[in-house]
Amino acid sequence: MSSAADSAVPRALVYDAPGEPLEALSLRELPALTAPGPGQVQLRYLSSPINPSDINTVQGKYPIMPKLPGGVPGHEGVAEVTAVGPQVTGLSVGDWVVPLAPAQGTWRTAGTYAAADWHAVPRDIGLAAAATIVINPPTALAMLEIFVALQPGDTVAQNGATSAVGEAVIQIARARGIKTINVIRERPDMDAAVARLKGLGADLVTTEHKLKEDLKASGLPAPKLGFNCVGGSAAQAVTSVLADGGTLVTYGGMAMQPVTAGTAAMIFKDISFRGFWLTGRWAAAQGPEGRRKALDAIVALYRSGALTPPPLAPFPLATADDPEAWKRAFERVAAPHRGAKVVFDMRGGAEA
Numbered sequence: 001m002s003s004a005a006d007s008a009v010p011r012a013l014v015y016d017a018p019g020e021p022l023e024a025l026s027l028r029e030l031p032a033l034t035a036p037g038p039g040q041v042q043l044r045y046l047s048s049p050i051n052p053s054d055i056n057t058v059q060g061k062y063p064i065m066p067k068l069p070g071g072v073p074g075h076e077g078v079a080e081v082t083a084v085g086p087q088v089t090g091l092s093v094g095d096w097v098v099p100l101a102p103a104q105g106t107w108r109t110a111g112t113y114a115a116a117d118w119h120a121v122p123r124d125i126g127l128a129a130a131a132t133i134v135i136n137p138p139t140a141l142a143m144l145e146i147f148v149a150l151q152p153g154d155t156v157a158q159n160g161a162t163s164a165v166g167e168a169v170i171q172i173a174r175a176r177g178i179k180t181i182n183v184i185r186e187r188p189d190m191d192a193a194v195a196r197l198k199g200l201g202a203d204l205v206t207t208e209h210k211l212k213e214d215l216k217a218s219g220l221p222a223p224k225l226g227f228n229c230v231g232g233s234a235a236q237a238v239t240s241v242l243a244d245g246g247t248l249v250t251y252g253g254m255a256m257q258p259v260t261a262g263t264a265a266m267i268f269k270d271i272s273f274r275g276f277w278l279t280g281r282w283a284a285a286q287g288p289e290g291r292r293k294a295l296d297a298i299v300a301l302y303r304s305g306a307l308t309p310p311p312l313a314p315f316p317l318a319t320a321d322d323p324e325a326w327k328r329a330f331e332r333v334a335a336p337h338r339g340a341k342v343v344f345d346m347r348g349g350a351e352a
């Protein structure tokens with residue numbers, strides 16, 4: 001089976017050696033796609049996010065990388081099936097699919113893949129949810145389930161609450177009756193950021209420096225569990241408010257500073273420090289079936305209305321006026337307080 005997409009020359013952002021994205025990447029044409037072989041599907045990408053781990057991958061700082069030279073980054077994205085090879089079951093032309101495994105190289109317009117590495121998602125969840133379903137919502141869900149047996153009425157605290165993971169934590173926690181204490185960076189649009197997170201169900205939104213005072217004033221119980229995606233003093237702030245015997249889970253390092261913790265919290269409250277990595281230990285423990293189940297659980301949360309995706313800021317790879325339009329996407333990623341997930345719109349859509 002074939003379609004018009006088969007004849008189009010695929011393009012991709014490609015790098016030959018690790019470096020900063022603007023220097024290391026270039027937009028190149030790839031060999032034309034041929035008909036998919038046994039067990040293969042041909043895909044046309046719709047939308048592929050730029051996540052922090054993608055930047056780290058291009059920089060050569062992430063443990064899972066494409067083969068270089070000629071590597072295509074991109075761990076996440078949604079694509080449409082345009083052709084199905086022999087012996088493929090469960091996927092049809094027109095299905096929307098997302099990668100089950102990292103490093104599929106999603107920053108491209110089209111490609112041919114092993115069908116077993118892809119999972120169908122229903123179109124009714126929408127493009128933003130489908131494009132961003134693979135990494136951040138399952139991270140939030142798993143971290144809320146794995147470390148502490150939380151009950152309705154319990155609280156969790158987190159820094160980096162404006163991140164895609166942070167927003168998913170807020171919403172999934174709320175759906176379970178768990179309250180969230182959310183630390184965000186000082187910013188010019190503080191009122192708007194607080195209103196957004198409260199609209200998603202946050203119980204308290206505050207800054208590192210006001211956390212203790214605002215938590216006391218809120219009357220919320222001390223959190224048993226804390227999530228840290230920032231490091232440095234923001235990790236220390238969350239640790240300092242954890243309940244006796246509480247757990248801090250580190251899953252990101254946005255400030256690029258070591259995790260620090262107050263001595264008193266460690267001695268007097270016996271705080272535990274754990275780590276979480278979705279695409280490594282968690283994915284290996286789940287196996288493909290476990291990963292499929294987690295994605296289906298996220299689809300159900302979207303369909304029930306409990307979870308909404310982050311707003312997307314779409315950028316084309318290139319336009320007639322700007323053959324390097326993809327560079328604007330990285331400029332937007334580098335801006336603080338961006339409030340949206342930057343994605344490559346592979347259908348050639350305009351900048352948001």
Ligand SMILES: NC(=O)c1ccc[n+]([C@@H]2O[C@H](COP(=O)([O-])OP(=O)(O)OC[C@H]3O[C@@H](n4cnc5c(N)ncnc54)[C@H](OP(=O)(O)O)[C@@H]3O)[C@@H](O)[C@H]2O)c1
Nearest residue numbers: 052162163164165185251252253254255276277278336337
């Ligand atoms: N371990 C895992 O399995 C796993 C899975 C998913 C994600 N992650 C990690 O989780 C983190 C968040 O990912 P995401 O995709 O959700 O992020 P995102 O949507 O791109 O948002 C980035 C977040 O980081 C904050 N931030 C950026 N630079 C910062 C700095 N210098 N100091 C403090 N905060 C800063 C931003 O705050 P503003 O709004 O103020 O800009 C925003 O909250 C990343 O570190 C990512 O690698 C890890």
